[in-house]
Amino acid sequence: MQRARTERTAVALAIAALCAGVAQAQETTQAAAQSTPAAADGATVVVTGTRVANRTALDTTAPVDIISAETLRNAGSTEMNQALAVALPSLNFPRPSLTDGTDTIRPATLRGMAPDQTLVLVNSKRRHASSLVNVNGSIGRGSAAVDLNTIPTAIVKSVEVLRDGAAAQYGSDAISGVVNLRLRTDRDGGEASVVYGARKSEYDLWNDVTPAGGTWSGPDSRKRTDGQTATVSLWKGLAWGESGFVTLAAEYRDQHRTERGGYDVRQQYPRVNGAFDPRENTIDRFNAWYGEPEMEQATFFANAGNNLGGGVKVYGWASYQDRDARSAGYFRPAQDARNIISIYPDGFLPIIAPTVKDFSMTGGVTWQIGDWDMDASLGYGKNKMEYTIENTLNRSLGPSSKTEFYAGGYSYDQTVFNLTGVKSIPMAALSSPLNLAMGVEARREGYELFAGEEQSYSFGGVLLPNGTPAAPGAQVFPGFRPANEVDAHRNAVGAFIDLEANLTPELLASAAVRAERYSDFGNSLAGKLALRYDFSRAFALRGAIQNGFRAPSPQQQNFTSTSTNFINGVPYEITTFKPEDPVAVALGAKPLDAEESVNASIGAVMRFGDVSVTVDAYRIDIDDRIILSENLTQANVRDFIARQGFIGVGGGRFFINGVDTTTKGVDVVINWPLNTAGSGRFDFTLAGNVTDTEVTRVPVTEQLSSLSPSPVLFDRLNVLSLEKGQPKNKVSASVNWKLGQWGATLRATRYGEVLSPGTTAAFDFELGAKTVVDLEGRFAVTPKLALALGADNVFDQYPETLPPALNTTGNTPFSNYAPFGRSGRYIYARANYSF
Numbered sequence: 001m002q003r004a005r006t007e008r009t010a011v012a013l014a015i016a017a018l019c020a021g022v023a024q025a026q027e028t029t030q031a032a033a034q035s036t037p038a039a040a041d042g043a044t045v046v047v048t049g050t051r052v053a054n055r056t057a058l059d060t061t062a063p064v065d066i067i068s069a070e071t072l073r074n075a076g077s078t079e080m081n082q083a084l085a086v087a088l089p090s091l092n093f094p095r096p097s098l099t100d101g102t103d104t105i106r107p108a109t110l111r112g113m114a115p116d117q118t119l120v121l122v123n124s125k126r127r128h129a130s131s132l133v134n135v136n137g138s139i140g141r142g143s144a145a146v147d148l149n150t151i152p153t154a155i156v157k158s159v160e161v162l163r164d165g166a167a168a169q170y171g172s173d174a175i176s177g178v179v180n181l182r183l184r185t186d187r188d189g190g191e192a193s194v195v196y197g198a199r200k201s202e203y204d205l206w207n208d209v210t211p212a213g214g215t216w217s218g219p220d221s222r223k224r225t226d227g228q229t230a231t232v233s234l235w236k237g238l239a240w241g242e243s244g245f246v247t248l249a250a251e252y253r254d255q256h257r258t259e260r261g262g263y264d265v266r267q268q269y270p271r272v273n274g275a276f277d278p279r280e281n282t283i284d285r286f287n288a289w290y291g292e293p294e295m296e297q298a299t300f301f302a303n304a305g306n307n308l309g310g311g312v313k314v315y316g317w318a319s320y321q322d323r324d325a326r327s328a329g330y331f332r333p334a335q336d337a338r339n340i341i342s343i344y345p346d347g348f349l350p351i352i353a354p355t356v357k358d359f360s361m362t363g364g365v366t367w368q369i370g371d372w373d374m375d376a377s378l379g380y381g382k383n384k385m386e387y388t389i390e391n392t393l394n395r396s397l398g399p400s401s402k403t404e405f406y407a408g409g410y411s412y413d414q415t416v417f418n419l420t421g422v423k424s425i426p427m428a429a430l431s432s433p434l435n436l437a438m439g440v441e442a443r444r445e446g447y448e449l450f451a452g453e454e455q456s457y458s459f460g461g462v463l464l465p466n467g468t469p470a471a472p473g474a475q476v477f478p479g480f481r482p483a484n485e486v487d488a489h490r491n492a493v494g495a496f497i498d499l500e501a502n503l504t505p506e507l508l509a510s511a512a513v514r515a516e517r518y519s520d521f522g523n524s525l526a527g528k529l530a531l532r533y534d535f536s537r538a539f540a541l542r543g544a545i546q547n548g549f550r551a552p553s554p555q556q557q558n559f560t561s562t563s564t565n566f567i568n569g570v571p572y573e574i575t576t577f578k579p580e581d582p583v584a585v586a587l588g589a590k591p592l593d594a595e596e597s598v599n600a601s602i603g604a605v606m607r608f609g610d611v612s613v614t615v616d617a618y619r620i621d622i623d624d625r626i627i628l629s630e631n632l633t634q635a636n637v638r639d640f641i642a643r644q645g646f647i648g649v650g651g652g653r654f655f656i657n658g659v660d661t662t663t664k665g666v667d668v669v670i671n672w673p674l675n676t677a678g679s680g681r682f683d684f685t686l687a688g689n690v691t692d693t694e695v696t697r698v699p700v701t702e703q704l705s706s707l708s709p710s711p712v713l714f715d716r717l718n719v720l721s722l723e724k725g726q727p728k729n730k731v732s733a734s735v736n737w738k739l740g741q742w743g744a745t746l747r748a749t750r751y752g753e754v755l756s757p758g759t760t761a762a763f764d765f766e767l768g769a770k771t772v773v774d775l776e777g778r779f780a781v782t783p784k785l786a787l788a789l790g791a792d793n794v795f796d797q798y799p800e801t802l803p804p805a806l807n808t809t810g811n812t813p814f815s816n817y818a819p820f821g822r823s824g825r826y827i828y829a830r831a832n833y834s835f
Contacts, residue, residue: 047124048160048180049169050510051422051437052500058605061510061530061542062164063616063667069184072153074736074745074776076792076828078195078231078253080148080156081108084179086749086774089689089730090163090667095292095821096138098812100477101385103293103327104354105132107145111163111618112663112691112726113176114625115145117550117595119166121180122151123303123317125362126171128381131412131447133555135576135628138816139725141718142628142655144412144555147383148179150321150358154193154233155249155301157184163616163667165599167548168512168528171441171494175548175597175622183303183317186237187245192833193234199227201824203798205262205813218263218285218810227258227292227823244306255295257326258823261288262813268333268347279346287349288811289328291823297323315377316363323356326390329476331811337464338475342399350392350476354409357384364418372421379418384411389456389477395470397460407479408452410486412555415444432502440495447554449486452479459564471564478563486558486578491519492551508532516549520557524549524594542616543602552592552626556655565633565650572650574633584654586644587632588701593657597622611672619664624657627699629713636707658699659714661722665691680739688731695719720757720764727752727819743778745790749820756815758806765806765815767799772820788830796825 046057046064057064067087075083085093085108093108107115115134120127130147134140159181166174202223233251240246264285269277298321305315332339334347364377386409393401420439427434451457456479459472473479494516503509513527528546535541562575577584579592603616633651641649672684698714729752737744754767776790799818807813814822 044158046160047182048121048178049162049164049166050500051498052435058607058612058614061508061532062162062544062601063603063614063669065161065163065669067159067161069153069157072156072159073193073832074778074788076197076774076776076790076826078153078229078233078251080151080153081106083153084108084148084159084161086732086747088161089687089732089749090665090691091161092139092726092730092819094139094726094817094819095823096136096816097290097292097327098329099134099136099138099816100329100352101132101354101387102134102136102138102140103352104295104323104325104356105130105147105149105385107134107140107143108148109139109726110161110179111176111620111665111689112693113620114143115140116143116173116553117175117622118145119170119172119174119178120146120148121170121178122360122362123183123315124180125377125379125418126414126416126443128360128383128414129412129553129555130358131383131385131410131555133553133559135559137717137721139721141721142556142626144553147356147358150299150319150383151181152233152249152251152299152301154191154235154251155183155247155303157182164544164601164618165546165548165597165620166528167550167597168496168514168526168546169498171496171514171516172492172524172549172551172594175550175595175599176620183301184235184237184247184249185245185303185305186235186247187239188237190234190236190835192835193232193830195229195231195828195830197229197826197828198225199258199823199826200225201796203260203813203822203824204801206801206804206807206810218265222286224259224824227256227826229253229255240304240306244304246302246304249301251299253295253297253299255292257289257294258291259286259289260814260822260824261286261290262807262810264288264331264333265810266333267335270335283346285810287331287347289349289351290812290814292821293325293327295323295325297321311368313366314364315366316361318361319359321356321358323358324353325356326351326353328352330809332475338395338471340393340395340399340401343393343401343403348391348393350474351390352477353388353390355386355388358382369421371425372423375418375420375422377416377418379416380414382411382413385409387452387477387479389474389479392475394455394458394460394472394474396458396462396472397455398462401460402455405456405474405479406453407456407474407477408450409480410447410449410555410559413446417442427501430501430503431505434499434501437498438496440493443492444489445492445554446489447486447558448488449480449484449558449560451482451485457481457562473563478561481562484560484562486560488554488558490554493517506534508534516551518551518594521552521591521593524551538607540605541602542605543600545600546598548597548599550595550597552594552655556626557592572638573648573652574631574650575652576628577652577654579654579656581654583641583644583646583649583652586641586646586703587637587654588703589654589656592626592655593624595622595625595657610674611670614667614669616667617665618667619662621660621662623660625659625661626655626657627659627714627718628655629653629699630711630715630718632704632711632713634711636709637704637711640703640707656699656701656713658697659695659722660697661693661695663691663693665689680737680742683736684734686731686733688729690729691726692728693723695722715759717757717759720755721817724755725757725817727754730819741780743780745774745776747774748772749774751819754817754819756802756806756817763806765800765802767815767818770797770799770820772797784834786832788832790828790830792826792828793820793824798822798824
């Protein structure tokens with residue numbers, strides 16, 4: 001461990017020394033050098049991964065994908081995460097269900113990394129994360145990521161995705177890459193859009209499961225028409241004085257749920273005189289909500305800027321979203337010990353109904369001091385999530401229990417100040433001016449967790465018929481307790497230097513170093529060195545080496561929740577402990593430290609006429625990944641805790657550093673724009689990603705290792721989730737076509753094999769490769785009005801159905817690890833009106 005830290009520090013210090021040496025050299029150079037060439041005609045200039053003006057996507061030292069507003073608009077889904085997932089093979093967006101708040105805020109992953117290891121920017125400024133930390137068994141467990149779906153596609157001009165580590169350039173979180181959303185800057189014009197679609201699908205079910213002695217069994221397949229979704233959006237550009245702009249966007253989205261549950265094979269009612277209740281044959285056994293949640297959200301976004309004269313410009317943007325969602329837990333049959341027959345004579349399906357409010361505001365000014373281009377900005381963002389639990393009960397209160405509870409929630413806020421200066425310095429020794437960027441960033445983050453109403457978590461004292469106490473709190477989601485409440489803050493200050501220049505006409509070099517200090521865990525130092533050599537316009541090699549870091553999030557440091565479990569009639573508090581909680585410390589927990597990485601990449605850029613090909617291989621070694629431990633509720637753990645003086649604690653879990661991983665992969669992107677005389681314009685894209693992750697170390701603590709048998713902090717299911725829980729490869733082929741008033745998009749995406757892991761090898765389930773085809777046709781009725789009709793997943797593909805051993809209730813026929821979800825075909829129509 002110490003050796004790895006020393007190696008990473010050596011990388012950063014070596015790059016820092018190089019930056020200092022080049023910076024000193026430029027101060028003594030008087031002669032002018034050649035200027036940086038302007039962008040080629042038709043080429044797209046990028047701002048992500050470089051601070052040099054007029055750098056195009058094919059001229060950078062690292063791979064940058066550009067997704068245009070037109071590409072986002074022509075996707076069937078209006079979700080930002082889903083639109084990016086179909087456009088980028090290296091980005092995945094699994095859609096889990098029955099995962100509490102994660103049903104509402106679903107995270108995306110880049111290059112097989114965790115969701116919080118990708119930095120999200122808006123107009124090159126850091127975006128705040130969501131308040132939700134994922135604690136259930138899905139991809140991204142233990143992470144708190146940015147909710148991209150708080151940003152409407154209508155306000156976005158383009159999305160730039162840097163597929164390379166960039167912690168030295170942008171700070172914490174940029175281990176796997178950077179997603180930068182660039183906003184519209186229109187002074188006039190606008191567009192209104194209405195999209196309506198629904199799922200029309202059929203899926204297979206197991207039909208060979210019949211409860212012992214019962215007479216009911218499920219059908220072979222099931223047809224569904226659901227998931228009706230309507231999205232109305234509008235953007236409008238307004239003039240602000242002679243040179244300024246104000247671009248406004250609004251979006252309203254109403255999504256109905258999808259239900260892809262199976263036939264519930266369980267006995268539902270208590271027996272009557274030893275015989276099955278006749279209602280067993282008449283009750284609707286499709287009683288689960290397993291699929292997309294209900295969701296209603298309204299979003300507003302504004303972006304503005306103006307030239308005040310004298311080289312001074314002001315800019316700013318603001319956003320607000322209000323989201324109401326409803327998803328479900330597992331169905332409780334009437335005879336379930338957690339049910340009260342007098343309240344729910346036919347059983348009940350508890351509903352988790354979170355409300356999410358998201359707000360952000362950023363303002364800044366740019367000006368010139370001599371040869372320096374200066375930029376100062378101040379931004380604030382907050383995400384708040386509160387839970388109401390419906391159609392449920394507190395079993396321990398008996399028949400007097402309420403059926404709806406306010407369960408509390410949490411919020412995260414972030415304030416960021418940036419000051420950056422960029423200067424182009426002519427140097428005779430180089431083939432281009434040296435681009436020097438320097439800056440500082442100060443950030444304050446806060447996390448608050450607040451309790452629910454008393455009955456959402458309390459124990460009412462009711463005993464079950466067998467004499468054991470009933471479970472306290474709201475079924476499916478017990479409320480947060482006053483003892484769980486948190487109000488914590490931290491500060492971080494960082495400084496960076498970034499250099500980029502052509503050392504020769506063919507050799508481009510860039511170097512960056514960044515130092516940050518956090519009030520809660522200490523210092524981090526990151527450095528990056530990247531090179532690109534153009535042998536000709538047709539062929540170039542590029543590569544980079546860097547160390548990076550990701551600071552522990554306030555959510556990981558401060559999230560805590562408690563529920564009471566009765567073990568042999570004795571109540572025990574099962575808690576997600578904060579790492580510094582005395583109980584967690586007794587089990588070996590320590591204050592969280594930063595994750596540290598070393599990234600190495602090498603790639604090639606090739607041009608064959610109008611055809612461009614990029615191939616980039618990468619390796620990412622991460623030490624001390626922060627993970628959420630297993631649930632530690634074994635008897636010897638409880639005894640150990642009691643010996644430390646903590647009575648009544650039944651175990652729990654906590655966040656801890658200690659997982660090391662190595663991820664290797666290759667990205668390939670081929671683009672071919674083709675203009676024909678009579679058949680129109682075609683844009684062909686073939687892109688693929690291959691990723692392999694290996695867990696090389698798991699955490700242990702001296703305290704738990706002393707027990708026999710020794711509890712495992714990070715067991716095989718979670719190890720395999722990191723290694724095999726995402727597609728080992730993903731290939732996408734698409735063509736966009738336009739001829740006069742007509743247009744079309746055809747896309748096929750092949751998702752490679754995925755393992756849905758179990759607690760033992762006997763419960764592992766392999767999800768085979770699947771190809772999903774999307775098709776859209778468009779027609780411009782007038783120059784302003786365009787209509788589109790399309791279908792995502794045209795051939796109604798589903799992942800394999802889980803066998804009965806993995807779907808014992810019948811309710812959950814598909815794995816949450818399915819990379820393209822499990823809702824089937826989606827048919828939609830869209831109307832766009834420009835003005």
